[in-house]
Amino acid sequence: MPSIYGLKPKFQDLRRPVTHALANAGVGPRGKSDLAFVSGAFGLLLRLNLPIVPVVRYVLWFMVGLVFLTHHAPRAWCTRRTSRVCRSMSNSIHPIASLLAAVARGISGVQVQWAGCEPDERQRIYFANHSSHLDFVVLWSALPSEIRAKTRPIAAKDYWEATPVRRYLTQNVFHAVFLERVSPNKAKSSEESHFIGRHLIEEMAHALGAENSLILFPEGTRGTGEKVGPFRSGLYHLALRRPDVELVPAYLENLNRILPKGEFLPVPMLSLLTFGKPLQIEPEEDKDTFLERARESVSSLRRIGSA
Amino acid sequence: MLEAIHDAKLVWLYGGVLFLLLISTLIGRILKSRHRADASRTTIDNLNARIRAWWKMSAIFAAAVVIGHVGSLILFGIISFLAMREYMTLVPTRRGDHRTLFWSFFVIMPLQYYLVGMQWYILFAIMIPVLACIFIPPSIAIAGDTEHFLERASKIQFGIMVCVYSLSHAPALLLLKIPGFEGHDARLLLYLVIVDQMSDVLQYVWGKLIGKHKIAWRVSPNKTWEGFVGGVVSATALGTALWWVTPFTPLQSAGMSLMICILGFNGGLVMSAIKRDIGIKDFGVVIEGRGGILDRIDSLCFAAPIFFHLVRYYFVP
Secondary structure, eight states, X not given: OOOTTSOOOOBOOOSOHHHHHHHHTTSOSSHHHHHHHHHHHHHHHHHTTOOHHHXXXXXXXXXXXXXXXXXXXXXXXXXXXXXXXXXXXXHSOOHHHHHHHHHHHHXXXXXXXESSOOOOSSOEEEEEOOOSTHHHHHHHHTSOHHHHTTEEEEEEHHHHTSXXXXXXXXXXXXXXXXXXXXXXXXXXXXXXXXHHHHHHHHHHHHHHTTTOEXXXXXXXXXXXXXXXXXXXXXXXXXXXXXXXXXEEEEEEESHHHHSOTTOOSOOOOOOEEEEOOOBOOOTTOOHHHHHHHHHHHHHTTOXXXXX | OOGGGGOHHHHHHHHHHHHHHHXXXXXXXXXXXXXXXXXXXXXXXXXXXXXXXXXXHHHHHHHHHHHOHHHHHHHHHHHHHHHHHHHHHHSOOOGGGHHHHHHIIIIIHHHHHHHXXXXXXXXXHHIIIXXXXXXXHHHHHTTTOOTTHHHHHHHHHHHHIIIIIIHHHHHHGGGOOOTTOTTOHHHHHHHHHHHHHHHHHHHHHHHHHHOOSBSSTTTOTTOBHXXXXXXXXXXXXXXXXXXXGSSSOHHHHHHHHHHHHHHHHHHHHHHHHHHHHHTOSOHHHHSTTTOOHHHHHHHHHHHHHHHHHHHHHHHOO
């Protein structure tokens, strides 16, 4: 179907093989028939008088056990025989992360479009506009699961370490990289802010390692969603430090209406996520030109006008 | 459960639907093979996509009807949810509407369907037009944003009236106690949906075949007098021919289906006007692959409440 905005849609089917097979069998194209399917099954359970509550309870206990075993069991429990399993499990995606990703996808009804590149396992820095707490989870959930397991978010230390729940979510569930937010005004001297900045870049480069990717919101804080704010310089320095890593712009649309800053209850409207063409620093390009170009590459991916 | 399967007339009705789908699939295939490299290719692809969508919709609808009242309520609840989601996504709202929207989605909408399910007729009839419409403006005002206040309040009221209130009258048909028609209410719902959707399809087909004179070209270039008359007459004829599944006599059935067709046309017209106002062609176009529900059910939203009240007034003592 041609879009009136002149972009050819390209769907990325990221669902698991089972749902995929169902879709191929004609059961349903996307989320809405899945929803009907699930609720139909639920209605059937109700009608057949199956013991729903015990079943749900067992499933929940099972999940809690799984989370504990895979992510919190002491290392000492891992004997030589099980150590490989333990290691492979702790490297995998946390079940709560998968759950949150599924919830976020459901609430945001996100439609993903790879407009400038394809999903790839190579190391990348995804950078996007920031207007909602859902931003990271939605972007992360839009990646195929192999890539997801190696993609980490950057979290602001002052906010995400403030309460135990936030800390657990960022540290254990999403394996976030914690960073101190520094504003140049607060530092005592320009040398100090320079030093801290350099330290942060090193930390991010370290987090990238040999195979990880990062998700970065270079605006530094959540905006109103009307336009993309100016970018902080971290993206530029990180790109200089790791020229081998691809910089992929992404635009998250409408999430500011689904869960705006300051609200904690979402409204389930539909949203769009567009990945753009990877960016590179031109030789002898200065910081401000590059950051402006990066900002432009993100905001040009907008598909609906200022909705 | 599953009493629907033992209703012979319902099975015949469904057999008819399947037969129609088979015929149209066949026609679609033939057209596709005849016009391989043609200008009409896009129209034919569009037709085939519609037919595929019809297969899926009929399957889901059949499953819901077989499961029973709960199934239909859940199905229409989901349709309402998806339609309102589309509507609210495309209608401009502001930050101050956030909590009101949350209430509309997660409190008012489920409550409406719950009330339909528990057959509390009076409350379900006033729930949205009285209670919700009084609740919405102050809850927006309390957020403190006065810009376009009246517009925003009306947009939310209209959306919830059309997508939730009107549509909830379709499953409410299942709860009417018509003497001599007990246990067959699923047929009435199916009758409404078939006549309404066939009227849409036939208007489209007649319009494509012989349409010339536009009705309101500013609103919708696809709506022509020829398509309207042809579609309404043929869908009314179909509805009349289906009188044996309803509690109506053939003449009453003709009147009912005529009313469904004309109201359905009005629904489509109103939704087209809204789309022009927002500046989009179809609700489904902007959110590709996730939209288009509202384009399909706009006519049902306008036909269902009046059909419900007519049946209730004349056939329920």
